[in-house]
Amino acid sequence: xxxxxTILPTEHCETCPAFTQLExxxxxxxxxxxxxxxxxxxxxxxxxxFNTLTGLKQHxxxxxxxxxxxxxxxFEFNKMRYKxxxxxxxxxxxxxxxxxxxxxxxxxxxxxxxxxxxCDATSxxxxxxxxxxxxxxxxxxxxxxxxxxxxxxxxxxxxxRSLSRDLGVPAIAITARTxxxxxxxLGAVADVIEGNIVTKPLRVHxxxxxxxxxxxxxxxxxxxxxxIPNARWLAIRLLDxxxxxxxxxxxxxLGDIVSRQQRADVQFSAKMSVEGxx
Amino acid sequence: xxxxxxxxxxxxxxxxxxxxxxxxxVKSLYTEAENIAKRAVxxxxxxxxxLDQKIDRLVTSPxxxxxxxxxxxSFVIWLTVSGANVVSNxxxxxxxxxxxxxxxxxxxxxxxxxxxxxxxxxxxxSLAWVVSVMLPPMMIFFPAFTFLEDLxxxxxxxxxxxxxxxxTGAHGKQSLTMAMGFGCNAAGVIATRVIDSPRERLxxxxxxxxxxCNGRFPTLIMLATVFVAASFPPALTxxxxxxxxxxVVLIGVLFTFLASWILSKTLLKGEASAFTLExxxxxxxxxxxxxxxxxxxxxxxxxxxxxxTAAPAGAIIWILANIHLGDSNLAxxxxxxxxxxxxxxxxxxxxxxAYIIAIPANEIVVPTMMMVYxxxxxxxxxxxxxxxxxxxxxxxNGWTMLTAINLMLFALLHNPCATTILTIYKETKSYKWxxxxxxxxxxxxxxxTFLTASFARLMGWA
Numbered sequence: 245x246x247x248x249x250t251i252l253p254t255e256h257c258e259t260c261p262a263f264t265q266l267e268x269x270x271x272x273x274x275x276x277x278x279x280x281x282x283x284x285x286x287x288x289x290x291x292x293x294f295n296t297l298t299g300l301k302q303h304x305x306x307x308x309x310x311x312x313x314x315x316x317x318x319f320e321f322n323k324m325r326y327k328x329x330x331x332x333x334x335x336x337x338x339x340x341x342x343x344x345x346x347x348x349x350x351x352x353x354x355x356x357x358x359x360x361x362x363c364d365a366t367s368x369x370x371x372x373x374x375x376x377x378x379x380x381x382x383x384x385x386x387x388x389x390x391x392x393x394x395x396x397x398x399x400x401x402x403x404x405r406s407l408s409r410d411l412g413v414p415a416i417a418i419t420a421r422t423x424x425x426x427x428x429x430l431g432a433v434a435d436v437i438e439g440n441i442v443t444k445p446l447r448v449h450x451x452x453x454x455x456x457x458x459x460x461x462x463x464x465x466x467x468x469x470x471x472i473p474n475a476r477w478l479a480i481r482l483l484d485x486x487x488x489x490x491x492x493x494x495x496x497x498l499g500d501i502v503s504r505q506q507r508a509d510v511q512f513s514a515k516m517s518v519e520g521x522x
Numbered sequence: 523x524x525x526x527x528x529x530x531x532x533x534x535x536x537x538x539x540x541x542x543x544x545x546x547x548v549k550s551l552y553t554e555a556e557n558i559a560k561r562a563v564x565x566x567x568x569x570x571x572x573l574d575q576k577i578d579r580l581v582t583s584p585x586x587x588x589x590x591x592x593x594x595x596s597f598v599i600w601l602t603v604s605g606a607n608v609v610s611n612x613x614x615x616x617x618x619x620x621x622x623x624x625x626x627x628x629x630x631x632x633x634x635x636x637x638x639x640x641x642x643x644x645x646x647x648s649l650a651w652v653v654s655v656m657l658p659p660m661m662i663f664f665p666a667f668t669f670l671e672d673l674x675x676x677x678x679x680x681x682x683x684x685x686x687x688x689x690t691g692a693h694g695k696q697s698l699t700m701a702m703g704f705g706c707n708a709a710g711v712i713a714t715r716v717i718d719s720p721r722e723r724l725x726x727x728x729x730x731x732x733x734x735c736n737g738r739f740p741t742l743i744m745l746a747t748v749f750v751a752a753s754f755p756p757a758l759t760x761x762x763x764x765x766x767x768x769x770v771v772l773i774g775v776l777f778t779f780l781a782s783w784i785l786s787k788t789l790l791k792g793e794a795s796a797f798t799l800e801x802x803x804x805x806x807x808x809x810x811x812x813x814x815x816x817x818x819x820x821x822x823x824x825x826x827x828x829x830x831t832a833a834p835a836g837a838i839i840w841i842l843a844n845i846h847l848g849d850s851n852l853a854x855x856x857x858x859x860x861x862x863x864x865x866x867x868x869x870x871x872x873x874x875x876a877y878i879i880a881i882p883a884n885e886i887v888v889p890t891m892m893m894v895y896x897x898x899x900x901x902x903x904x905x906x907x908x909x910x911x912x913x914x915x916x917x918x919n920g921w922t923m924l925t926a927i928n929l930m931l932f933a934l935l936h937n938p939c940a941t942t943i944l945t946i947y948k949e950t951k952s953y954k955w956x957x958x959x960x961x962x963x964x965x966x967x968x969x970x971t972f973l974t975a976s977f978a979r980l981m982g983w984a
Contacts, residue, residue, distance in 0.1 A: 287802045301814065313712070341718035366803065369559035376551055394803060401564040410558045421808065448550045454543050457535040464528050482532035484544060494525040 266427065268299030269318035269325070276318060276327040278437055283351050283378060284362035285371050286333025289390040291315070293362060293420035294330040297430075302330055314346055321430045329356065335370075337377045337477075338486070349501050351378060352474050357437045358384040360429070365395035365402045365417070375411065379445035381477040386432050387415040392424070412444040457483055469498060574803055578678070582801070587682040594675075595771065598666045600764035602739075603747055606658035607760070613658060617650040640840055647896070648836020651889035652828045656740040660824060663739055664816035667705065672807035676701050681801060688794040690779050691786030692729075693722035700726075700778060703733040705820070707938055708945040710735075715949075721792045725785050727946055728959050731938040732778040734771065737824050737885030741933050742767050744888060748912050749926030766930075774934050777966065824885075827941075831883040832890070838879055839893045853894060867968065868928035868975030872919075877932075882940045887933060895919060924978045928971045935967035 282290045291302045291311055298317030315330040331347035351359055361378050363371035368389070379385050387407065395402055407415035414432040418425030435441040461479035466472060478498075481489040492498045581590050621642055628638040670676065679701050684694030695717050703710030710730040717723040734742060746766040751759040786792060842853035850858075853875070861871030876891035877884065895915070915921040937960045938946065947956040 286800065301819065313715075342715040368563055369555050372555035372558055373551060376555060394805070399565060403562045403564070406562040407558065410561060446554070448547065448554055451540070451543060451546060453539060454547070457539060460535060461528065461532060464531060468525065468528060479532075482528070483536050483539070485536060490529055494529060496525075 267320040269320055276325040278357040279327045280433060281329045281331060281350055281356040281359045282362060283331050283359055284333060285335055285374055288362045288364040289420045290362045291330055294328060296420050296423055298328055322434060353501055355473050358433050360386050360388050362388045362390050365389045365391045366398055376448060381474050383443050383445055384436055385413045386436055387413060388429050389415060389417045390420050392417045393419045412446045414441060581678050582681050591679060591682055596764055596768050599767045600760055602659050602663040603743055603763045604760040605662040610658040614654040617654055621646055621650055644836045644840025645833050648832045648893050649829055651892050652832040652886055655744050655889050656828055657825060659740045659743045660821045664820040665812055668812045668816040669807050672812060674802050674804045677801050690783035691794050692725045692782040693717045696726040700733055703730045705736055707731050707735045707942040711945045711949055719795050721790045725782050725790055729778045729781045731963050732774045734774055734934055738933055741888050742770055742930055745926050745930050752912050770930050770934055828883055828886050832886050835879050835890050836893055867971040868924045884939050928974055932967050932971050935963060935970055937964045
């Protein structure tokens with residue numbers, strides 16, 4: 245499982261400059277330059293994309309809730325080493341169950357260089373809710389519209405350019421199962437991280453008085469916990485009266501959550517996921 | 523800046539905001555998503571969508587849903603039983619043949635008897651048993667199971683059973699974690715993370731073991747084929763065997779409900795909470811992935827795990843059987859000592875001894891049992907093939923239909939394997955719940971086998 249290998253070439257590969265640039269690195273993620281998180285609704289193909297990119301065999305299955313822990317793997321693209329973190333599916337960032345909490349905490353506090361939000365092309369509207377929420381807390385977002393083959397079979401046409409324009413972040417159509425669009429996706433991820441693409445994420449701001457309240461709280465939170473990645477999101481949650489965030493703040497648990505995101509979930513990513521026992 | 527100050531500030535800011543500001547935010551989020559999606563997606567036809575819905579109407583209907591589920595389960599198990607029969611004799615002949623050859627070779631080069639015995643009659647024989655009993659059914663059952671999983675059938679199973687779970691006071695998603703338990707109970711326990719209420723999650727964890735995992739299926743299939751179906755005409759064998767396994771699985775599901783209901787009325791009181799379950803579209807399974815998952819992840823994984831415990835188990839049995847005390851040996855003495863208790867449960871002392879030795883991975887109970895029968899001098903030659911196993915156990919060691927049925931029930935209900943117990947501890951972070959999971963299942967196994975044995979004897983069947 246740890247040996248480095250290259251994706252099997254297809255007829256299109258020889259003419260594709262990107263072909264030689266992707267190298268699957270399996271679970272060798274000790275030394276990496278960038279961290280990319282895979283977020284998205286349940287059963288949109290995050291684990292399939294993870295497997296395609298890393299060459300690992302994270303267990304996939306056609307049912308929501310398959311991935312309950314973080315799985316980590318690596319790949320090399322354009323001479324840059326990436327650590328890829330496969331997260332459990334979540335419908336929103338207001339998680340209730342443990343698996344969703346794993347995902348939310350990493351997106352919020354793990355400080356990934358870029359977050360790929362994987363969407364199901366066949367039910368885009370519901371998937372976009374999460375995209376909007378993720379864009380609320382980070383600018384480094386690339387939207388991967390997966391299951392394009394399925395959408396095609398259902399007679400749906402998805403216009404990725406229209407999505408990119410509306411969302412203000414790159415939206416790339418892919419089919420993770422076959423690897424279609426993968427290189428374009430990775431190119432966009434690299435461009436966002438390097439600043440070649442400047443994203444301007446669409447933000448749903450709410451009323452002006454609400455904005456004012458948020459802006460008052462943010463500096464207070466930053467003063468209390470210097471270096472906290474998502475003071476803005478925390479402020480919004482506090483205004484909303486989120487009991488869990490209130491508790492995390494007053495018990496100092498917040499700091500723990502932030503530092504926990506830097507540690508690998510080693511026993512699961514290296515053993516459980518590879519053995520397919522998730 | 524203190525946390526309390528921030529909380530107080532947030533509180534006062536919130537009170538200043540006009541009521542309904544939350545709804546405002548949520549509403550604008552949804553409207554935005556709707557508009558963006560509308561601009562980006564053009565629908566031409568929805569032919570496929572119709573087909574998906576038509577299939578779903580059939581497989582999730584209150585009338586046809588459960589029968590279709592049972593038919594599918596029966597078909598998969600029947601396929602496994604009849605397919606495993608074909609290969610299992612061949613595998614046994616080859617493996618036991620190698621054993622005979624190895625033994626002869628060691629004798630020829632003048633190895634001391636105890637080295638030959640320890641290696642070939644202890645460790646090797648035990649491994650040969652594990653492979654020949656477990657490998658054939660796994661090769662057929664796992665790909666079939668993975669196929670259904672990839673197709674998208676599992677959430678439908680959950681959908682069909684969710685109202686039953688709610689009736690017992692458990693979470694509907696428990697049907698999903700139960701379905702995972704058929705694959706591996708430890709994985710089923712981890713999968714309970716999708717249940718948000720701690721009370722309902724504990725119920726799901728504690729009852730997961732009542733469905734037989736992939737490791738225990740081969741045992742059930744082998745017992746059903748060799749013993750239960752053996753007294754029927756050959757043409758019916760595979761159907762009777764499949765029917766028996768399905769029956770045992772249903773009993774397991776019944777106990778899941780029963781235990782969930784009792785738990786939610788006593789230790790873990792509370793109401794079932796509502797949830798939404800998404801039915802994903804059917805997807806064409808990827809054949810190479812199915813083969814990879816079922817052969818590498820599941821078959822090799824389960825078999826390797828079984829072999830790791832089978833090798834030392836075989837060694838222990840050989841040593842026990844070769845410590846002679848007077849006319850008898852240690853294995854036989856322990857088995858005799860356990861016998862009264864075993865008979866009370868409709869089993870026997872050898873089965874209990876095998877069970878104790880096989881605690882680390884109790885899916886190897888049957889192979890271990892064979893070893894003890896042989897090691898204790900109750901079986902002379904390694905039999906190859908199902909008919910030989912039947913002949914030796916029934917005619918040589920007084921097995922009855924009751925023994926076979928109660929062993930199946932015992933295998934279904936007894937305590938979780940060591941890995942699962944450890945997983946339960948890790949997930950609950952409590953010795954109390956991990957211990958309860960063992961006491962509860964083992965107690966149920968003892969009680970049920972005792973009752974069936976007493977009943978059968980009272981009726982004069984055994």
